[in-house]
Amino acid sequence: xxxxxxxxxxxxxxxxxxxxxxxxxxxxxxxxxxxxxxxxxxxxxxxxxxxxxxxxxxxxxxxxxxxxxxxxxxxxxxxxxxxxxxxxxxxxxxxxxxxxxxxxxxxxxxxxxxxxxxxxxxxxxxxxxxxxxxxxxxxxxxxxxxxxxxxxxxxxxxxxxxxxxxxxxxxxxxxxxxxxxxxxxxxxxxxxxxxxxxxxxxxxx
Numbered sequence: 001x002x003x004x005x006x007x008x009x010x011x012x013x014x015x016x017x018x019x020x021x022x023x024x025x026x027x028x029x030x031x032x033x034x035x036x037x038x039x040x041x042x043x044x045x046x047x048x049x050x051x052x053x054x055x056x057x058x059x060x061x062x063x064x065x066x067x068x069x070x071x072x073x074x075x076x077x078x079x080x081x082x083x084x085x086x087x088x089x090x091x092x093x094x095x096x097x098x099x100x101x102x103x104x105x106x107x108x109x110x111x112x113x114x115x116x117x118x119x120x121x122x123x124x125x126x127x128x129x130x131x132x133x134x135x136x137x138x139x140x141x142x143x144x145x146x147x148x149x150x151x152x153x154x155x156x157x158x159x160x161x162x163x164x165x166x167x168x169x170x171x172x173x174x175x176x177x178x179x180x181x182x183x184x185x186x187x188x189x190x191x192x193x194x195x196x197x198x199x200x201x202x203x204x205x
Contacts, residue, residue: 001125001126001127001174002130005132005169006122006169007036007133008137009167009168010138010139010162011047011051011055011164018050020054024193025164026054028193029058031189032055032167033062036062037063041132041134042133044069045068045069045070047071048075052075059136073114074117075138076140077114078107079110079141079144080111080154082095122149139161142162142168145170146162150178161198163194165196
């Protein structure tokens with residue numbers, strides 16, 4: 001089995017209606033692509049919504065012949081709804097009302113997709129050669145993948161905030177636990193394009 005290097009990026013900054021990227025978002029996508037020029041990517045996989053597809057296309061435009069592929073399991077959905085008793089007591093007031101807004105159908109849909117995503121995007125790969133792949137997705141799946149790679153409790157995807165066009169890299173090996181090699185890196189973005197997608201109180205300089 002070969003090592004898998006999964007490069008995870010939340011889509012770039014989107015318009016308020018979510019139908020595409022802002023001008024800043026298009027710049028973020030291009031700069032992410034330039035950051036990845038020296039990475040031997042085999043594929044770019046993206047979710048079906050326009051903001052993810054347009055980010056993947058902006059990245060792909062800066063690379064040489066890397067194919068892009070759409071995958072429903074790379075989309076925007078809630079990956080897990082913890083029971084109230086599974087949350088630390090001090091966070092229940094924060095999270096329980098927000099989680100309650102998701103319908104049973106949304107929860108079931110998310111559970112199906114996140115299982116498919118874990119099967120498709122994580123773990124070592126067949127063969128002896130390492131594989132490098134980019135996943136352009138949304139905040140919640142990116143957070144879930146980080147949670148899973150670190151063996152954190154299932155509820156802990158809550159409170160993780162991937163930035164727009166920030167880069168996370170996870171290595172999956174047959175011989176060792178998953179390794180979170182890079183998390184939420186924004187060094188390829190100038191200061192005026194960093195921290196988009198974060199709550200205001202979590203933004204930095």
